[in-house]
Amino acid sequence: MSHIPACPVCSMENTYQDGDNYICADCAHEWPVNAAAEDTQESDGIVRDANGNPLADGDAVILIKDLKVKGSSTVLKKGTKVKSIRLGDASDGHEVDCKMDAGNFMLKACFLKKA
Numbered sequence: 001m002s003h004i005p006a007c008p009v010c011s012m013e014n015t016y017q018d019g020d021n022y023i024c025a026d027c028a029h030e031w032p033v034n035a036a037a038e039d040t041q042e043s044d045g046i047v048r049d050a051n052g053n054p055l056a057d058g059d060a061v062i063l064i065k066d067l068k069v070k071g072s073s074t075v076l077k078k079g080t081k082v083k084s085i086r087l088g089d090a091s092d093g094h095e096v097d098c099k100m101d102a103g104n105f106m107l108k109a110c111f112l113k114k115a
Contacts, residue, residue, distance in 0.1 A: 008110055009050045010065055047087050047095045053114045055096065057086050060115040067111060074102050081115055
């Protein structure tokens with residue numbers, strides 16, 4: 001039995017294969033089966049958003065999911081626009097450094113889409 005990966009956008013495991021694509025039943029994100037085998041962010045060194053668009057310093061992005069801030073009661077709401085991002089060290093998986101009204105945060109690119 002083959003293992004179907006969790007959704008790269010929302011990290012839920014409620015996914016299924018439909019032809020040449022995997023589909024997440026929770027957020028409706030679709031991605032190619034062959035993309036699961038290769039992680040484009042690690043293979044080419046380019047930081048990409050949830051849709052696969054390359055990100056650069058100074059870009060504006062939008063959150064695609066409500067994010068709870070670890071160690072706080074703060075929640076970053078879905079749809080929040082973040083201006084002037086900075087790409088940081090991706091060693092811990094948090095590639096994007098940004099400043100918002102609630103403070104400074106390091107975010108994973110998989111929870112962002114380019115504005």
